[in-house]
Amino acid sequence: MNLKRIYKNYRKTFSVLILVSYTLLLCSCFPEVVAKRITTFAEGVEMTMDNTVSAYESIETVYRKRKTEEFVNKFDPVSTNIEQVRIDRFLPEEDWKARELVINGLRQYSQSLKEIASNEKLDEFDVKTKALGEQLINIQSTTVKTKILTANVFTNKEINLFTAGINAIGRWFIDYKRKKVIRSTVNEMQEDVRNVCILFSKEIGKSPISENSPMIDTTQYPTLRKKLWKDYSDFLRIRNDFLRKNLNNLSANEQRDLKKELLMIKDEREKADNTLNAVVMSLYAIPLAHDNIEKAFDENDMTFMSQVANIFKEAQRIKNFYEGLKTE
Amino acid sequence: MGKKENQANEFRTSLEECWNALNEAYWASTTNEAKDAITGCSDFISDLIDVMYVQEFASRTAQFNNLAEKIEVGNKKLKELKKKIASLIHKIQAITNVISTIEKVMKFLPLLPL
Numbered sequence: 001m002n003l004k005r006i007y008k009n010y011r012k013t014f015s016v017l018i019l020v021s022y023t024l025l026l027c028s029c030f031p032e033v034v035a036k037r038i039t040t041f042a043e044g045v046e047m048t049m050d051n052t053v054s055a056y057e058s059i060e061t062v063y064r065k066r067k068t069e070e071f072v073n074k075f076d077p078v079s080t081n082i083e084q085v086r087i088d089r090f091l092p093e094e095d096w097k098a099r100e101l102v103i104n105g106l107r108q109y110s111q112s113l114k115e116i117a118s119n120e121k122l123d124e125f126d127v128k129t130k131a132l133g134e135q136l137i138n139i140q141s142t143t144v145k146t147k148i149l150t151a152n153v154f155t156n157k158e159i160n161l162f163t164a165g166i167n168a169i170g171r172w173f174i175d176y177k178r179k180k181v182i183r184s185t186v187n188e189m190q191e192d193v194r195n196v197c198i199l200f201s202k203e204i205g206k207s208p209i210s211e212n213s214p215m216i217d218t219t220q221y222p223t224l225r226k227k228l229w230k231d232y233s234d235f236l237r238i239r240n241d242f243l244r245k246n247l248n249n250l251s252a253n254e255q256r257d258l259k260k261e262l263l264m265i266k267d268e269r270e271k272a273d274n275t276l277n278a279v280v281m282s283l284y285a286i287p288l289a290h291d292n293i294e295k296a297f298d299e300n301d302m303t304f305m306s307q308v309a310n311i312f313k314e315a316q317r318i319k320n321f322y323e324g325l326k327t328e
Numbered sequence: 329m330g331k332k333e334n335q336a337n338e339f340r341t342s343l344e345e346c347w348n349a350l351n352e353a354y355w356a357s358t359t360n361e362a363k364d365a366i367t368g369c370s371d372f373i374s375d376l377i378d379v380m381y382v383q384e385f386a387s388r389t390a391q392f393n394n395l396a397e398k399i400e401v402g403n404k405k406l407k408e409l410k411k412k413i414a415s416l417i418h419k420i421q422a423i424t425n426v427i428s429t430i431e432k433v434m435k436f437l438p439l440l441p442l
Binding site: 170 | 337340344347351354360363367370371374377378380381382384385386388389391392393395396398399400401402403405406407409410412413414416417420421423424427428431
């Protein structure tokens with residue numbers, strides 16, 4: 001086979017490659033809007049998971065506050081051995097770890113969905129194929145080539161077309177795979193995602209509950225809302241005990257501050273309870289949106305996005321509340 | 329639900345009702361004696377409720393462990409896809425590197441006594 005024939009064969013293969021790649025490019029596309037929708041959903045899940053962690057942390061914080069207050073009120077400096085005093089966590093470490101594992105699993109799941117849906121990897125792929133094209137052109141234009149090869153095997157234009165072909169095939173592969181994997185994984189994960197959200201919602205506490213006190217709700221099982229309400233109420237009572245027992249020893253201003261603080265604790269109790277309820281609402285919204293992720297691929301369908309909006313509805317308010325609690 | 333669980337639930341519910349009644353009574357009472365008596369009881373009942381709650385939360389831990397395993401399966405599948413995409417990018421990079429090496433070698437060719 002002489003050089004001319006090899007060259008002709010290359011050109012033929014080349015033309016087919018270009019044709020196939022552009023056909024593939026036309027058949028497949030993972031529009032920017034789909035990537036954005038899935039990314040927004042993933043961010044909503046991550047934010048809800050952060051808020052769920054904060055919800056559990058708030059239970060521990062208030063429990064610790066209550067136990068500390070209880071201890072301080074009963075503390076007898078003569079008979080108490082401070083070395084033996086310990087305030088344990090409410091939820092034992094191993095039980096918390098199991099919940100944290102699920103939260104992190106769901107975080108990782110949404111993070112992966114986001115990464116796969118985003119065009120970051122496609123951009124990286126574009127950069128690499130562009131570099132490949134440039135490298136091929138470099139080799140063509142070296143003075144070495146003109147000295148060793150007697151004829152131009154490919155023109156720069158042909159090389160550009162070749163690398164564009166490789167780029168199109170690669171893009172198609174990535175698009176096809178991610179669309180396929182997102183669809184099948186989401187379908188397989190639907191039940192588990194739903195169960196996770198139901199379990200956390202159940203543990204935090206369903207709505208609606210009694211207006212006056214979540215302790216007399218219709219739920220026949222312990223919830224974080226009941227626990228939080230109880231600890232805040234105990235904390236209020238114990239703080240009030242301190243006030244009434246020390247009325248004669250406190251200045252007017254100190255009394256005023258303590259009374260003000262009691263009102264603030266009462267207010268915080270209600271806000272904390274409402275926040276837990278809002279976390280439940282976000283948790284309810286996740287499986288609804290997740291079940292409809294298929295609709296994210298239909299650019300004209302807004303069902304998915306309206307469900308995603310429900311996840312975000314109170315997410316920022318919840319975040320602000322918990323951040324406020326942390327800085328107190 | 330078993331008989332034992334039923335009994336535990338009834339006991340917990342009665343403790344919750346008792347705590348609630350004590351809490352209302354505390355704020356309704358107007359003497360130090362009454363408040364002192366109530367607060368002692370409230371602390372005791374509150375601690376008992378905590379014990380019951382911890383048990384209930386702990387009983388859900390197995391469910392959480394089970395779900396964590398299932399989510400891991402889905403995560404593995406997504407991780408696999410990320411690997412495939414990364415490998416494709418890596419392959420293109422590898423070819424580019426090979427060509428770059430060839431180019432470097434070719435620069436020295438004219439210097440050789442061919």
